[in-house]
Amino acid sequence: MEKFNTLVQDLAPRKFSKRGVIWTSFLLVLIILGIIAYIDQLIKGQEVTNMRDYALWGIYISNFVFFVATSFVGSVTVAILRLTKNNWRTPLVRIAEIISVSAIIMAGITIMIDMARPDRLLNLFIHARLQSPITWDVIIIPTYIVISLLLLYFPLLPDFAILKKHFKEKSPKLSKWYGKLSLNWTGSKAQKALQTNSIRIIALMIIPVGLLLQTIDAWLFSTTYRTGWDSTNFAPYFISGAFVAGVGALVAVIYVVRKYRKLEKYITEQHFDKLGKFLVLACLIYLYFNINEYLIPAFTAKKGEAVHLDTLFTGSYSTLFWLVTIVGLIIPTIVLLFKKGRRPLPMFYVGMIVVIGSWWKRFIIVTPTLLHPFLPIQGVPESWHHYFPSLHEWVITVATLAMALLMITLMVRYLPVIPIQRTADEKNIIDDNNKNLES
């Protein structure tokens, strides 16, 4: 009984420390600045951005693609590890689910930010053409949001019941909320059967839906017949890229949460080691697809594609391209191949580098292609030949990233970041109060 209480004590949500308050306030300031910039964008129109006739997709879209990619962590870590019965996943899955939910919600919001007339959002549904990948995207994103929320919520039910009891005296108001969210969970056989069955279904379903989400995201580009996007390789290339971005984000967030919540007992170095192996596998697969994506066109490129590749390899985007490839992918792969590289702190740095690299990688995928249309750019001001985001775009984009981090922060604050009931079950720690109900 004491062991169970200690477990709950360790894993139950805690109030923000001073650092937590500062961090949340900082995120709120960034979000408020972003909202102000967005209102200005709504009033003045997209002219406040640097998107013009040619670079009509800027960092909003690359940021959207980044969020979609990061949300893939839910499918990969949670579902795959669950179905393959890798028990070491337990302390990691909740954080993966939280990242997945935050990222996919922000992907939906970001795509609306890119719309010059968000008041016409409903037209996407009213006038939807099922032939268009845009329509598929409009359908798949809300679907993935709902599935991700369900994947987060179902395993939380027993934990909410535990937290209801835990906060009964400490914080009756919070206890009441946890009680409502627990849906009268008692741990009865019927409830457990329904929950287990539902989680299995979601775990099965989220893999193809996650793959579909990444594939559709890739098809948004590859069905446009543009230099750099017109590739049959694009969907697996995006899936493997999402694998890297998602696991990278997971590593970085887990490190911070582990340190902040002092969960070293539950999230051990062994977990980082396994995640490191997982990430190196993701990086190697992604590297393979990168070679396919750039090396083969380098041999076979026609004039238009050759100009595009020159810009990436030796031209105006070469610094960013090689930084993203070498620092964001090759070096992390090498570091992770060594056991020392898979320890928590190096893994955190690797995770951060991989996430930042993944963000800029999306920028590299989106922008240079738009600046290399088949017909030459003519009759437009010189500034339209190039693209670099405006201050509005930066402020709004940073705000969306801050929103995602705020969502993660708030969920870490109010949800048990490690499944309490499941950990207790795995460690054979019995809650005597619920013993009768569970049996």
Add this chain to the structure above:
Amino acid sequence: MKNCKNKYFVLLVIFSIFSMFTGIQTLNAQTTEKNKVRIKADYVKIMDSISYLDIAATSRIEKQNTTVSNIALTIHNETEEEEIEIGSTITNSKGKSRFIIKDLNTLKPDSTFTYTINISFKGNDAFKKASRSVSFKNAGISATISEKDSTNYISASLSDLSTNSPVEGESLTVQVQRLINPLKIGEEFNSTDENGTILVPIESGIPGIGGNLNIEVVLEDHDDYGTVKKIVRAPVGVPIVEESTYDQRTMWSPRNKTPWFILIFTNLLIFSVWGIIVYLVVNLFKINKS
């Protein structure tokens, strides 16, 4: 008396100054020279249809040829005895105008059966007056389509209608009307024989709407007859098969023509996934109730 003399002297000075300014003003006006207008006119006759004059007005201003727009031109029919006004026209923004001769029979030829049309411009503040005469005789082209040894031929005859005599040794162009430029068929030069006739084979396989070809026989810019054109509509082409997918269900059709496989597959996916989601939400209610 002396005062009176002074007064006259002052008046004389003022008058001289005024005269001097008047002189300068005149001088200035003389320096702004009017530009010359060049008028070009071509006579075109389309058999069984209209005859017209294609007029173009240009001017050389500051060493550059410039079109002269919006100037009024008067058209006269000239004979040895008289000059009859037959109409007027105004050049468009490109300096061009087409004057349609409603009925050639209303015009009077001279003793050599030559019609002379004079196009004149009265001049204005910017341009000097100008005129141009065009002379032509009335010619006609008749054409028929025939088939011999599975080959289609067009036979055309050029004749001088004022004397009703065939015109020998003139080159006629045979061409098929196309969207941008006509497609020439036959030899480069098809000279008329002593009967004023040419015979040109029509290549097989030329596409036309409904298999119809509009074949033109043209006497181009002749010194005596101007341009004379005969258009024959002949069903000797290959019918154009319209390859439009407008009514088909394609990937690029509007939403009401979505391909069936997309409709079925996408809806199957949507309803399957959302069906499962509904089932899961129902499970949440069941958990709540149990």
